[in-house]
Amino acid sequence: MDFASLENKIEYVRSQIQSSEELVSLRLDTSRNELLIANTALAILSCAIAFGAYITGAFGMNLDQTIYLQPVNGTFAYVSSLSFGIMFIIFGAIYGYLRVTGVLPGKPVFPHHSHSKKKSLLENNSNRP
Numbered sequence: 001m002d003f004a005s006l007e008n009k010i011e012y013v014r015s016q017i018q019s020s021e022e023l024v025s026l027r028l029d030t031s032r033n034e035l036l037i038a039n040t041a042l043a044i045l046s047c048a049i050a051f052g053a054y055i056t057g058a059f060g061m062n063l064d065q066t067i068y069l070q071p072v073n074g075t076f077a078y079v080s081s082l083s084f085g086i087m088f089i090i091f092g093a094i095y096g097y098l099r100v101t102g103v104l105p106g107k108p109v110f111p112h113h114s115h116s117k118k119k120s121l122l123e124n125n126s127n128r129p
Contacts, residue, residue, distance in 0.1 A: 037104055041095065048091040055083035 059079050098104040 040098070040104065044094050044098075045091055047094075048087040051090060052083045052087040055086070056080060 056079075095104070
């Protein structure tokens with residue numbers, strides 16, 4: 001073997017290793033971004049639930065005893081359902097606003113994607129001569 005072909009093979013292997021490192025780095029970045037998106041969605045949801053918990057906590061104890069306060073039946077159920085509705089509206093509004101402004105991508109938060117594309121990409125990259 002001459003040294004030129006050996007040097008070419010070493011350069012080829014070195015470039016393959018560098019390509020594999022870049023591919024793994026991109027996969028890790030993608031996974032990190034998906035986790036950040038899920039974390040943002042859960043934080044928005046927890047803020048909406050906290051609002052509903054505030055409404056329920058503030059009025060929940062007083063609305064059950066409406067016999068003497070108000071002659072209207074079902075006030076507690078009305079306020080509870082209203083607070084749940086407001087929770088979902090708050091979540092939808094903030095989440096929709098973040099999607100429209102481009103902070104969150106327009107894909108589902110928890111996509112059910114298979115890793116077969118990533119595996120085939122890795123296999124194709126490793127099978128190159």
